[in-house]
Amino acid sequence: MTDTSSNRVPAREVWRLAVPALGVLAAEPLYVLVDTAVVGHLGALPLAGLALGGTLLSLVSTQLTFLSYGTTARTARLYGAGRRDEAVREGTQATWLAVAVGLLVLLVGQLLAEPVALAMSGDEAVAERTVTWLRIALCGAPMILVTMAGNGWMRGVQDAVRPLRYVLAGNALSAVLCPVLVYPVGWGLAGSAVANVVAQAVSASLFLLALVREGGLVRPNPKVMRAQLRLGRDLVLRSLAFQACFVSATSVAARTSTEAVGAHQVVWQLWTFLSLVLDSVAIAAQSLVGAALGANNSPRARGIAAQIVIYGLVFGCVLAVVFAAAYPVLPHAFTTDAGVLGTIPHAWWFFVALQPVAGVVFALDGVLLGAGDATFLRNATVGSAVLGYLPLIWVSLALGWGLVGIWTGLTLFMVLRLTFVVLRWRSGRWAVEGTEGSVRT
Structure with a gap:
């Protein structure tokens, strides 16, 4: 197999996509560090509750990354074929799927939060704090998945800058809001969870607004969503x-x-x-x-x-x-x-x-x-x-x-x-x- 230089792309094209993608990938861990630093001053029990609750929420979102990676794979092909409008509509179907799966995660999570937290912590006091944080934070699950789908279709059409702006906007607002809700407002650990939901709501809203502006908001297409789920299964x-x-x-x-x-x-x-x-x-x-x-x-x-x-x-x-x-x-x-x-x-x-x-x-x-x-x-x-x-x-x-x-x-x-x-x-x-x-x- 031979590859000539004519079949490659300028290095700047790779880094034009890679650098903003790194910013999106790093934004969430950096926000978690801020959140941890704020809650850490409440004491050991709230910090333990945040750690366990954050781990559980992260496990859920990690298992559903197909909404990002799978959507990129499908939309990129349409974009390469010169069918950008169809690529955006593919992103809409991924967004519908994200909303449906997110609501299911929210419902199941509310039902299982307490028994799972108790089983994982083995401590009623830690489990209580975990459930407090997790039940609020789970309200952002549909929006987390909408953001994943938004990242997916925008990367597919090689628009790497807008996802970075949208994710940073949500996380930056939440990083400011978190200490305010935790301390002056006096919501404690619950304030951290509310700030988390606000971050997800802002980012998801920006991705949805982008779909509206692109004219990509169309009705759910079960055939397309089934194809996305087949890729998602793997x-x-x-x-x-x-x-x-x-x-x-x-x-x-x-x-x-x-x-x-x-x-x-x-x-x-x-x-x-x-x-x-x-x-x-x-x-x-x-x-x-x-x-x-x-x-x-x-x-x-x-x-x-x-x-x-x-x-x-x-x-x-x-x-x-x-x-x-x-x-x-x-x-x-x-x-x-x-x-x-x-x-x-x-x-x-x-x-x-x-x-x-x-x-x-x-x-x-x-x-x-x-x-x-x-x-x-x-x-x-x-x-x-x-x-x-x-x-x-x-x-x-x-x-x-x-x-x-x-x-x-x-x-x-x-x-x-x-x-x-x-x-x-x-x-x-x-x-x-x-x-x-x-x-x-």
């Missing part, structure tokens, strides 16, 4: 595989020692943050590859894929060098505990060495998602989890390997994923032209 199962791995890793670390779970938390948060950085390149790949295939130009899609892989590899290598150099200083910014600091190296060098691998894997994830190759990605992720990560980390618990075992498991998981996606990329079977965006394995 992405949800893929997300479940990720969650099973990451929850298992934290559980094994917690059962190893207090120092191990603390060290794992520090390194894992850095891994998560860098995943967002690398994922911004993958989002650019989704838009560009989907558009090329929609334009019936598979050579261009392959050329863009090769280009994105190089960017991902170089980006990953740069991050590896930076964090290797930062090792003497950076861990001390997260903890002063001597035991935790002494345990961090057991995970740190795995984390550093995996950055180039992650750069290529995330880049190719974006390429294959842009091609609508969700079934393959589901199978590759589940296979890597079942064959590599999950067995190894639980064996590491039995044999007392600690963090070395956990991060060896993550390494095997990433290497297996790398093998699968590189083979798929080289095969060219993902580069199916047309506007349907359906790849069969």
Whole structure:
């Protein structure tokens, strides 16, 4: 397979999409940090309630990212085919689906909030605070999903700036509102949840207004929504595989020692943050590859894929060098505990060495998602989890390997994923032209 420079895009086109996407990805974690800092001054119980409630809400939204990634894949093909109006209407169908699923999440969440919070915390006082926050915050669930759908269709039509403005507008207002509601108004933890809902309402309203202005608000189309759900099914199962791995890793670390779970938390948060950085390149790949295939130009899609892989590899290598150099200083910014600091190296060098691998894997994830190759990605992720990560980390618990075992498991998981996606990329079977965006394995 050969790719000439004529089949690639100017680097500025990639970064024009990637940089705003990074801003959108980083906005929510930054807002959570502000929220945590505000609630943290209320005491340990409210903070624990926020932590557990936020985790539960995040788990729900994480499982429904198909409303963003799947919508990008489908709208990008229509956009590439010169059918921008249809691409926007595809975004409308994703928005209808987001509202329907969001209302279902809201209803089920209200019913299950108390038993789930109690089961996860094992403490009635913590569960009470969790339920207080979660039941209010769940009112924003439909709006969270509308924002996801809005991000999806706008990325598909290669409009990366408006989503950033909309998300920042909501989060900025909420970051100002949160301390006011928590302290002077006196709503405490509930004020944090209300501010969260306000953020989601503002962002979702801006995305809805954009649909109205584009003339894209049309009636629900069950046929289109069923097609979106079929793509979503594969992405949800893929997300479940990720969650099973990451929850298992934290559980094994917690059962190893207090120092191990603390060290794992520090390194894992850095891994998560860098995943967002690398994922911004993958989002650019989704838009560009989907558009090329929609334009019936598979050579261009392959050329863009090769280009994105190089960017991902170089980006990953740069991050590896930076964090290797930062090792003497950076861990001390997260903890002063001597035991935790002494345990961090057991995970740190795995984390550093995996950055180039992650750069290529995330880049190719974006390429294959842009091609609508969700079934393959589901199978590759589940296979890597079942064959590599999950067995190894639980064996590491039995044999007392600690963090070395956990991060060896993550390494095997990433290497297996790398093998699968590189083979798929080289095969060219993902580069199916047309506007349907359906790849069969």
